[in-house]
Amino acid sequence: MNVFIGVMIPFIGTTLGAMMVFLLKKNINPSLEKILLGFASGVMIAASIWSLIMPSVELSKEKYTIFWMPVCVGFLLGILFLVLIDCFFPTTNNIKNKNLKMVLAVTIHNIPEGMAVGVIFAGMLSNNSILTLAGAFSLSIGIAIQNIPEGAIISMPLKNIGYTKFRSFVYGTLSGIVEPIFAVITLVLTGIMSPILPYLLSFAAGAMFYVVVVELIPESINNDENNLTIFGLSIGFLMMLIFDLSF
Numbered sequence: 001m002n003v004f005i006g007v008m009i010p011f012i013g014t015t016l017g018a019m020m021v022f023l024l025k026k027n028i029n030p031s032l033e034k035i036l037l038g039f040a041s042g043v044m045i046a047a048s049i050w051s052l053i054m055p056s057v058e059l060s061k062e063k064y065t066i067f068w069m070p071v072c073v074g075f076l077l078g079i080l081f082l083v084l085i086d087c088f089f090p091t092t093n094n095i096k097n098k099n100l101k102m103v104l105a106v107t108i109h110n111i112p113e114g115m116a117v118g119v120i121f122a123g124m125l126s127n128n129s130i131l132t133l134a135g136a137f138s139l140s141i142g143i144a145i146q147n148i149p150e151g152a153i154i155s156m157p158l159k160n161i162g163y164t165k166f167r168s169f170v171y172g173t174l175s176g177i178v179e180p181i182f183a184v185i186t187l188v189l190t191g192i193m194s195p196i197l198p199y200l201l202s203f204a205a206g207a208m209f210y211v212v213v214v215e216l217i218p219e220s221i222n223n224d225e226n227n228l229t230i231f232g233l234s235i236g237f238l239m240m241l242i243f244d245l246s247f
Contacts, residue, residue, distance in 0.1 A: 003121050007183040008139045013144030014110075014176025017151020021159050021168045025151075035232035036149030037220035042236025043146040043214045048205040050244040051139035054118060054186060055123070056201035063198065074199035078112060078206025086194060086214070103154055106215075107175045112207030113143050114179035118186025119200045125187075135244075142240045147176055 048120075053071060058069040120136045155172030159165055220229040 002137075003125070003187070005035055006115055007117060007180045007187075009137075009140045010113060010143040010147055010179045011120075011176045012191055013147035014151040014179070015173045017148040017173045018169045018172025018175075019152075020152040020154040021155040021165050021172065024156065031228055033153065034226075034228040036153065037216050038229035038232025038234075039236035040146035040149050040232075041229075042210075042233040042239045043142050044212050044216070044236075045159045046237045046240035046244065047139055048208045050137065050241065051142065052201045052205035052208070053119065053133070055120070056198045056205070059123075059201070060198040062192045063195075070198040071113075071202045072157075074202030075206035076210075077199075078158075078203040078208075079210045081112070081203070082207050082210040082214075083115070097169060099216065102157070103171050103175050106150060106154060107178055110176055110178050111182050112204045114182035115186050115200065116204035116208070117143065117179065118183035119197065121183070122187050124203075142243060143179070145240075146236070147179075189231050208221040 048125045053075070056071045057067065064070060109213070117136075117140050120139050124133055124136045152202045154170040154175055158168040158171055172230065217229070217233075220232075
C-alpha cells in the first residue's frame, strides 16, 4: 500500500494542477507563471541532487572501485536520452501546435520522473539501507509538488486556444499518467534493475536536469522580471532541500 501511494502521488500532483482550468477564468498571470516555473525548477534540481545523485554515489561506493563512474555515465545517458527525444519533436511557431508539442514534451519528460520514483521504491523494497521509505516518499512528494504548476501551465493555454475546460483538463492530466506507468514497470523489473541501480538513479537525475535547463528555465526567462524566476527557484530548491534532509 505504501508503494502504491508513493507511485500515485506525482500523478495526483499533475491532476491537481490541471484542475486549475476549472478554477481560473483567465490564463495564469505571467509573473505568477515565472514564479511557478522557477519553483518547479528548484524542486527538480534539489530532488535530483539529494534524492537521486547522492544515493547513487553512496550505492556506487559499495559496488564499484571507481565509484564516480556509474554516476557520471548514468547522468550523461539521461541527458542524451532527452536530447534524442527532442530531435524527433522540433519546435514550431504555430501557437496551437506549440501548445500540443508542450503536452507531448512534458509527457515524454515525465517518463524519467516515473522511473526515478520506481527506482527509489525498488531500492527501498530491496532492503537497501541507503534508500529508505521516508526518502522514497520525499522524492515522490517533491515531484508531485513540481507537477502541480506543470499541470496548470499545460491545461490553461489549451483552454485559451479553444479547447473546452474538460478537454484541457484531460490533456493536462494525461501528461502525468506516464509517471505511475513507468514507475510500475521499473518496480516489476526490480530484480534486473538492482545491479544497475546507481546508473538508473543518476540517469533519472540527468534527465530531470535536462528538463530544467532546456524546458522550464528558458520558458520563464525574458527581458524583464527575471528576478521572479530566481525567487521561485530559490524557494523551491530550499524547500525540497529541507524536506529531503528532514526525512
